[in-house]
Amino acid sequence: NAGVTQTPKFQVLKTGQSMTLQCAQDMNHEYMSWYRQDPGMGLRLIHYSVGAGITDQGEVPNGYNVSRSTTEDFPLRLLSAAPSQTSVYFCASSPTGLAGNEQFFGPGTRLTVL
Amino acid sequence: GENVEQHPSTLSVQEGDSAVIKCTYSDSASNYFPWYKQELGKRPQLIIDIRSNVGEKKDQRIAVTLNKTAKHFSLHITETQPEDSAVYFCAASEVGGTASKLTFGTGTRLQVTL
Numbered sequence: 001n002a003g004v005t006q007t008p009k010f011q012v013l014k015t016g017q018s019m020t021l022q023c024a025q026d027m028n029h030e031y032m033s034w035y036r037q038d039p040g041m042g043l044r045l046i047h048y049s050v051g052a053g054i055t056d057q058g059e060v061p062n063g064y065n066v067s068r069s070t071t072e073d074f075p076l077r078l079l080s081a082a083p084s085q086t087s088v089y090f091c092a093s094s095p096t097g098l099a100g101n102e103q104f105f106g107p108g109t110r111l112t113v114l
Numbered sequence: 115g116e117n118v119e120q121h122p123s124t125l126s127v128q129e130g131d132s133a134v135i136k137c138t139y140s141d142s143a144s145n146y147f148p149w150y151k152q153e154l155g156k157r158p159q160l161i162i163d164i165r166s167n168v169g170e171k172k173d174q175r176i177a178v179t180l181n182k183t184a185k186h187f188s189l190h191i192t193e194t195q196p197e198d199s200a201v202y203f204c205a206a207s208e209v210g211g212t213a214s215k216l217t218f219g220t221g222t223r224l225q226v227t228l
Contacts, residue, residue, distance in 0.1 A: 031213070040123070042203055042218040043158070050213045058215060059115070090157065097213035099146040100165060105157040 002026050004106035006091050012112045013081045021076040021109050023091030029104075031097040032074040036060065036087040037108075043090065049074055050097040081113045116141040116208045120219025127194050128227055135222045137204035138186040146207035146214070147180060147187050152221075153200045161202075162189070194226045 007022045025032065033048035045058030049068040063085060065077040074093075078085060089109045094101040117140040127133050139147075148163035164171045164178045164187065171178050175194075180187040191198055204219040 033215075035218075040220055042120075042220040043216075044218070045215055048213060048215060056213065059217075099207040099209045099214040100163075101214070102148070102160045102163070103216065105159070107157050 004091055004093050004104050006089075006106035006109050008109060009107065010110050012114065013078075014114050015082060017081050018077070018079050019081065021078075021089055021091075021111070023074045023076065023106060024072050025074075025091075025093040025104070026072065027093065027095075027104070028071060029093035029095050030071070031094045031101070031103075032068065033058070033092050033103070034064070034066065034074070034076045035090045035092065036085075037090060038087050046076065046089075048097070083113045085111065086113045087111060116144055116206050116215075116217040118204060118206050118217050118219045120204050120222060122222060123220065124223045124225070126225045126227060129194060129196060131194055133189075133191045133194055133198070133224055133226075135189045135202055135204070135224070136186060137188070137206075137219050138184075139206040139217075140185065141206070141208055142182075142185065144206040144208055146209075147178070148205050148207075148216070149176075149178060149189050150203045150205065150218075151200045152203065158203060191224075194224075196226050196228065199224060199226045 034046040035043040047066040049055045091106040092103040145166040150158035152158040177190045205216045
């Protein structure tokens with residue numbers, strides 16, 4: 001099992017550009033989520049999904065879109081990047097969305113928006 | 115929504131000493147409290163968790179305590195070693211419908227000195 005994988009590892013964008021951060025898991029997990037990590041602010045939930053075709057907003061959803069067409073994949077889209085979106089992005093998955101399930105994190109994507 | 119506060123933000127201890135990190139939460143409905151360890155440049159990984167029906171849980175040199183009345187929980191690391199140096203995050207789970215959403219604290223950077 002590869003676990004949770006993310007691509008790319010690093011990305012530099014110019015303000016206004018769009019891009020998609022990829023996340024995949026091979027553990028047949030129902031629940032997937034995206035967090036951003038900023039210095040001194042911990043991890044903040046952007047969007048999450050409890051299964052294919054179902055997504056919902058987290059704490060900081062503005063500027064980001066998600067979709068979940070398959071159980072394995074949960075891409076995060078930035079439609080018009082802004083410097084405030086410079087951050088490290090982590091994708092995570094867990095067997096279900098019920099409290100008490102360990103969340104497994106991917107290796108992260110470091111995004112810089114100039 | 116849930117708010118999790120974590121203290122201290124940095125902690126330096128000598129090898130062999132104990133370390134204690136404290137967190138408070140705001141939502142009395144939260145019932146799952148995991149702790150994640152993040153080494154420099156790596157992904158967060160679960161090290162221990164506790165549920166609201168348990169007051170204390172131990173796993174070798176680490177332990178977590180929970181006080182539901184006061185809405186605080188703590189991580190205790192005994193006999194610290196250099197490999198314990200990392201950032202530690204507490205979190206609380208807010209159960210809503212079929213999904214659980216982790217709210218993280220802002221992290222504690224633990225440095226174990228020789």
